[in-house]
Amino acid sequence: MMNSFDFDFAAGLLPQLISALPATLGMTALATLLALTLGMLLAVVQVTRIRGLNQLADIYISFFRGTPLLVQLFLLYYGLPQVFPELTTVTAFQAVILGLGLHFAAYMAEIIRAAIISVDRSQMEAALSVGMSYGTAMRRIVLPQASRIALPGLMNTFIDLLKSTSLAFTLGVAEVMSRAQQEAASSFNFLESYLVLALVYWALVVVMTWVQKLTEKRLGEAY
């Protein structure tokens, strides 16, 4: 006979998962910051074709898109400390932020690069013609226009990043996934545990999507 759904268990699990949310959200925020910054740098390097750096950026993006995230995290957390003993002091939490940041930077770089290229060349020329330097023109005229184009793609990547923090449980970080897994294992309420967990992720993504809509509207008012 099928077990009936244990609503009391599910209701009791929710606050527990919420108490583990700060770790999930903290990793998401810091990794996003890293990914965005690095992604922007990589994109600008590629667009301006800075010799040498450009090739490095290509290899970087190729590697981080070409290998599984989980493999990268294991390499970073378990592999590298064997060669660099100093790295054993890096916590799992830090390793996940670094790993996610490096990984998603590659995706964000591609999105930002495509967005920069899609801004009409005459925008850069007009900015140069009024006396701006290339860097100022990029910062004040081209990147703001590119950001609007990049936003939907970046949001997708951001959502992907959020969900990928669940991989942190494999390194032993106490986040929502690991909490749900523990509760599931000790109670055998697998369905309840993972369903509540899924709903928690879903709720987060729904909120983000809503923020995205608002941002798109604000960035779009000039067009």
Place this chain on the structure above:
Amino acid sequence: MALLTIENLHKSFADQVVLDGIDLQVDEGEIVVVLGPSGSGKSTLLRCINFLEQPEQGQIRVASASVDAAVARNRDIQTLRRQTSFVFQNYALFKNKTALDNITEALTVVKGMSAKDAEEVGRKVLSSVGLADRADAWPSELSGGQQQRIGIGRAMALDAPLMLFDEPTSALDPEKVHEVLELMKVLARQKRTMIVVTHEIPFAREVADRIIFMDGGKVIEQGTPEEVLDNPQDERTRAFLRQVL
């Protein structure tokens, strides 16, 4: 006195020679109209003057700035650019800036004016181009003629010694051409130094101190509007004028 001096300017795209040793002087306060068939290198000439295109060879001097194309450094190029302003065929307004901000942007960012002073200049320029009431409009909310007047306002506000116009009316609906040409006539009466690429022959006749006819990357002939338009010496000029008149 010559405000602009170009000596032996050469520019190619791949193996196509587009400017083939241009020499040109423009005096302060002079208004020069450049005519020539499509592909003759008119736009490229203007774009080389402020290094939107990089010429391979030649000297360009505008006011106090001087650049030798063969050894041009970024800093010299930027100094040269600040002696010129440019009005684009497709307006090229900053799409992420309002009409007013299009004009004030360079005043604050490039010229280091305070936001308050820049706004004052900006509003003055807006009313002189007849768009005082559209200060907060986005470029996408303006008609082509209005956008081009903002484009001219943006260039005017810089107060650069030399203004360059690349077919400023050829993307406009016929009924909007007039409003832009009238604005340019106002600038001409202020004795701004201007080089204007255009196909508007009546405008050239009325406003130009000198007309230059280009073909195949060379200056074929030049002179007063009467000389070039009414008594063209070169067969290529005559052929061109037969087509446009």
